[in-house]
Amino acid sequence: MSRNDEIATELEAFADLLEAKGVEYKPRAYRRAAENIREYPGAIEGLAADGTDAVGEIDGVGDAISAKVVEYVETGEIGELAELRAELPVDMAALTAVEGVGPKTVGKLYDALGITTLDELEAAAEAGDIQDVKGFGAKTEQNILDNIDFAREAHERALLGEARPYGEEIRDYLAGVDTVDRCALGGSIRRWKPTIGDVDVLVGSDDETAVVDAFTDWEGTDRVIEAGETKASVRAGGVRVDLRVVVPEEFGAALQYFTGSKAHNVAVRNRAIERDLKVNEYGVFDIEGIEDDDQRAGRLVASETEEAVYEALGMEWMPPELREDRGEVAAAAAGELPALLAEGDIRGDLHTHSDWSDGGYSVAEMVAGATEFGHDYIAISDHATGPGMVGGVGVPDDELWDELDEIEAVAADAEIDVFAGVEANIAPDGSISVDDDLLAALDIVVASPHAALDGDGTDRLVAAAKHPHVDVIGHPTGRFLNRRPGLDVDIERLASVAADHGTALEVNASPSRLDLSGSAVKQAIEAGATVVIDTDAHGPGEFEQIRYGVHTARRGWAEPDDVLNTQSADAIREFIHD
DNA sequence: GCCGTTTTCGGCCCGACTGTTTTCAGTCG
Numbered sequence: 001m002s003r004n005d006e007i008a009t010e011l012e013a014f015a016d017l018l019e020a021k022g023v024e025y026k027p028r029a030y031r032r033a034a035e036n037i038r039e040y041p042g043a044i045e046g047l048a049a050d051g052t053d054a055v056g057e058i059d060g061v062g063d064a065i066s067a068k069v070v071e072y073v074e075t076g077e078i079g080e081l082a083e084l085r086a087e088l089p090v091d092m093a094a095l096t097a098v099e100g101v102g103p104k105t106v107g108k109l110y111d112a113l114g115i116t117t118l119d120e121l122e123a124a125a126e127a128g129d130i131q132d133v134k135g136f137g138a139k140t141e142q143n144i145l146d147n148i149d150f151a152r153e154a155h156e157r158a159l160l161g162e163a164r165p166y167g168e169e170i171r172d173y174l175a176g177v178d179t180v181d182r183c184a185l186g187g188s189i190r191r192w193k194p195t196i197g198d199v200d201v202l203v204g205s206d207d208e209t210a211v212v213d214a215f216t217d218w219e220g221t222d223r224v225i226e227a228g229e230t231k232a233s234v235r236a237g238g239v240r241v242d243l244r245v246v247v248p249e250e251f252g253a254a255l256q257y258f259t260g261s262k263a264h265n266v267a268v269r270n271r272a273i274e275r276d277l278k279v280n281e282y283g284v285f286d287i288e289g290i291e292d293d294d295q296r297a298g299r300l301v302a303s304e305t306e307e308a309v310y311e312a313l314g315m316e317w318m319p320p321e322l323r324e325d326r327g328e329v330a331a332a333a334a335g336e337l338p339a340l341l342a343e344g345d346i347r348g349d350l351h352t353h354s355d356w357s358d359g360g361y362s363v364a365e366m367v368a369g370a371t372e373f374g375h376d377y378i379a380i381s382d383h384a385t386g387p388g389m390v391g392g393v394g395v396p397d398d399e400l401w402d403e404l405d406e407i408e409a410v411a412a413d414a415e416i417d418v419f420a421g422v423e424a425n426i427a428p429d430g431s432i433s434v435d436d437d438l439l440a441a442l443d444i445v446v447a448s449p450h451a452a453l454d455g456d457g458t459d460r461l462v463a464a465a466k467h468p469h470v471d472v473i474g475h476p477t478g479r480f481l482n483r484r485p486g487l488d489v490d491i492e493r494l495a496s497v498a499a500d501h502g503t504a505l506e507v508n509a510s511p512s513r514l515d516l517s518g519s520a521v522k523q524a525i526e527a528g529a530t531v532v533i534d535t536d537a538h539g540p541g542e543f544e545q546i547r548y549g550v551h552t553a554r555r556g557w558a559e560p561d562d563v564l565n566t567q568s569a570d571a572i573r574e575f576i577h578d
Numbered sequence: 579g580c581c582g583t584t585t586t587c588g589g590c591c592c593g594a595c596t597g598t599t600t601t602c603a604g605t606c607g
Contacts, residue, residue, distance in 0.1 A: 018579095025590060029579040062580050100596080102605050137598060187607085200607085226606095228595055233606090242607075244594090257592085262607075269591045274583090280592055295593070 002485030003045050007069055008038035010078060014068075016092045017084040020107030027103075032060040035263070037069070041520040043456050043488035048073035090116045097151040099225060100143050108135065122148050150235070156482045157195035158239060161511025161548055164189055167199045170220070170241060177214045179207040181248045186258035191320045192551035194481055194514040198240035202258045204251035211245045250282050252305035257281035263325035271313055271329060277301065284312040321554040326522065338557045343550050345566040348377035348416075349543060351423065351446050351474055351506065351534030356403045357382035358393045359538040363403075364410050367418055369540025377417035377569040380407050381446045386425030386433040388450025394425070397435050404441060417569035419443040419576075423474055428452045430463025432470065439469035444576045446506070446534075448474030449487060457487030461494050465503040471576040472532055473498065475508040475515040483512075491520045495527035502575065504532040504564045507556075509549025510542075521556020530575075531556075532564040 015030035036059045037044055047054040048070045055066035068078045088110055095106045095118065109115040112133045113124050121144065124130050130141040158166075167189050175183040180203050184190070187200030205211045212232045216224050221241075225233040231244045246254040257265060257280065265279075272279040276288040282296050283303030302308035307317040315332035319340055322328040331337050353359035354366050361369070363380050370378035382403060385394035395403060404420050411418035421444040424434045432439070432447055439445050447470045449457060457477065464470055476494070479486030498505055505524050508515045513536070516524065521531055533549040535542050553563060560566040564575060 026579050028590075032580080060580070064579055100605065104604060135598070135603075139597060143596090198607090226595060231594060233595095244607095258607090260607080262591090266591055273591085278592090282593095 002488065003043060004037055004040055004488070005485060007044055007072060008034040010072060010081060011037065011065065011068075013092060014078070014081050014084065016096065016103040016106075017081070017088055019103040020088055020092075020110075021084075022104070022107075029060065029062075030065065032263075033058070033065045036060050039519050041489065041491045041517065041523055043490070044069065045073055045488070046456070046490065091118065094118045094151070095121060098144060099147040099150070100140070101147075108133065118148060118152060157197050159481055159511050160189070160192060160194055160196055160514070161545065163196040163199060163239065166237070166239070167196075167201070170199060170218070170236075171201055173218060174201060174203055174211070174215065174243075177211060179205050179210045179214075181205050182251050184255055186244075186255060187242075187260060190259050191261065191323060192548070192555060194511075194517065194552070198242055200242050200258055201244075202251070202255055203243065203245045204248040204254075205245055206247055208245040208247075212243065215243045244281075246281065248304075250303045252307070253279075253283040253303040253309050254281045256306045256309045259320050259323060261324050264323035264328070267325050267329045268313065268315075271315075271333070275313065277313065279309070279313070284309055319554060321518070321551055322557065324518075324555070326519070338559050340554045341550060341558045341560050341563055341566065343547050345560045345563070346375075346533060346546055346550060347568065348375045348379075348565050348572070349535055349537065349546065350379040350419070350421070350444060350472060350532055350565055350572070351381050351508070352378060352537045353382050353423070354380055354403075356380075356399070356406075357395050357423075361539050363407055366537070366540060367410050367414050367416070369543060371414070371416050373540070373543040375416060375543070377419065377572065379419035379421040379444045379446075381421035381423045381444065384422050384424045384434045386450070387427050387452065388425055395422075397438050400434070400438055401441075404438075417572075419572070421446060423448055424470075425450050426460060426464040426473075428460060430460045432464060432467055436469065443573075444471050445469050446472040446474040448506075449476070449478045453478040453484060453486050455488065456490075458490040458493055461487070461489060462497045465494060465498045466501050470503055472504045472506050472534075474506045474534070475510075475513050475536070476505055477515050477517075477520075479513065479515050479517075481512055481514065486515065489520075491516070491523040492527045495524040495529035498524075499528035499530070504530045504575070507531055507533045507549045507553050509533055509535045509545050509547075509552070511545060511548050514548060514552045516552075516556070518552050518555025521553050521558055523556075525556060525558060525562045530564050531558060531562060534565075 011030050011034035015027040019027040052066040055069050072078050115121050125141050125144045130136050131138045167185050182204035184202050186202045188196050203211050208230050216227050220236040221234040223235045233242045269279050278285045278287045284301040285298035287298035302312040310317045318332050354363045383394045385396050407420040420442050423446045424432045426447050426449045447464045477486030535545050
């Protein structure tokens with residue numbers, strides 16, 4: 001857990017405990033602050049050192065929360081949180097992991113039965129004690145028993161690269177059902193978030209019940225969590241899948257609502273309120289002078305398409321990747337949305353591996369694969385020796401000279417441009433452990449961190465970006481999704497140095513990395529840096545993963561001109577020539 | 579606790595589903 005994650009988790013614990021006590025509004029404020037701190041690309045610790053004003057620059061963080069963040073960084077504890085924990089000494093995260101159990105339920109069960117852990121919860125349910133508590137009954141008790149084992153397994157979020165193909169399978173099944181008119185993935189999959197909590201599917205149909213039935217009857221369904229008239233949730237293959245069915249005329253409004261993010265929808269609805277409009281999953285309604293609080297009350301302004309919904313609010317339609325409440329609502333209202341990069345804009349891959357290091361295919365096979373994929377050029381950039389290269393993966397300098405000869409020989413016969421490269425390692429002190437003569441002889445040098453991947457890495461990466469032979473900083477933070485958070489990096493400072501020295505910052509498209517992240521890409525571009533989207537492919541089958549990098553860059557508002565490998569091979573040559 | 583293109587005070591997104599309730603609270607997204 002990175003330090004930012006750690007602070008965010010503390011604030012979320014604060015929110016849960018306040019909610020358990022029945023406090024209103026504050027929990028939402030703490031959660032919003034926690035989310036923005038978790039997404040913040042730099043090190044909060046650094047801001048905390050500059051005082052509460054610096055921390056308060058983060059959206060949703062005011063005087064009270066910034067003081068608590070500083071207190072936590074300085075003392076390792078938030079006093080008020082410790083008091084709340086003493087009042088309600090429960091394993092909140094474990095207990096609320098049980099489907100249907102939230103903070104208020106945890107609070108009630110602690111007051112009535114003294115339950116603090118999952119084991120105690122299970123024992124109380126088995127003994128039949130829970131149904132005797134006011135507000136609880138036999139069904140609630142049984143649901144807890146049914147869900148407790150699932151909660152015990154630590155469920156990490158699925159990687160986009162795994163969940164997306166799986167979601168498409170479910171979508172295709174539903175699209176084949178007779179009564180289904182329109183069908184789409186929603187939620188975080190549609191926004192291309194790096195990790196996915198659940199799969200959201202939206203269907204437009206005039207026969208809602210038939211669609212819900214088809215969904216719960218799907219062969220992949222392991223257990224039905226709930227099934228109503230218009231929505232249902234199932235557990236399938238360890239993932240939660242949520243279905244929502246609407247009439248075709250309301251598909252656009254539902255898709256907008258169902259795509260999120262939650263923060264984006266809140267911003268959109270607030271904009272609606274300012275205009276005496278109401279937005280929900282059924283449409284945009286003009287409610288001026290209307291007292292009726294029915295969901296479809298008022299004059300219907302838009303509902304059939306997303307474009308119409310946004311237009312009704314005076315906004316341009318925007319790609320789902322932008323819907324994270326990072327300024328897209330104001331930009332759409334001003335007609336100043338970015339013209340985002342598209343998958344088809346990518347013309348080559350500048351970070352790939354062959355069997356000279358840990359790839360599974362020869363240089364010639366990688367070049368042939370890139371040609372078949374449709375690229376105009378490819379760089380072969382095998383691992384050099386150095387920090388993090390264990391088990392003989394890294395290629396020593398004298399062998400890299402031999403590989404250079406082979407790449408040039410393959411290039412001579414290739415239909416596409418082939419660049420001879422290397423992926424060098426950035427040591428903790430920022431140095432590059434490959435001989436300068438070799439670096440100078442190669443076309444392109446990707447330099448990446450592979451060891452000592454914790455703490456603040458800004459100085460280390462800045463030093464590498466200044467190196468005269470380094471062209472690309474590969475997977476800058478070194479994060480591995482669900483496994484390690486990687487380096488904390490002041491992206492603005494790194495990007496500014498990179499821009500000055502003609503060094504590109506990579507968006508590594510590997511589904512387990514997606515590094516830089518979308519929010520970091522946004523900061524990097526705003527600071528003037530060029531980004532490059534690479535697959536880090538270890539075989540020709542991985543070239544298609546470039547799409548995950550493209551959509552990650554789109555999450556960072558990247559336009560074609562911001563991205564090095566939307567350009568021609570000649571333009572690449574010019575960029576890396578120095 | 580946060581925030582402001584009416585506000586430095588008075589609001590705070592909206593709805594489905596479930597279970598336990600005779601009208602609502604909690605959870606979830």
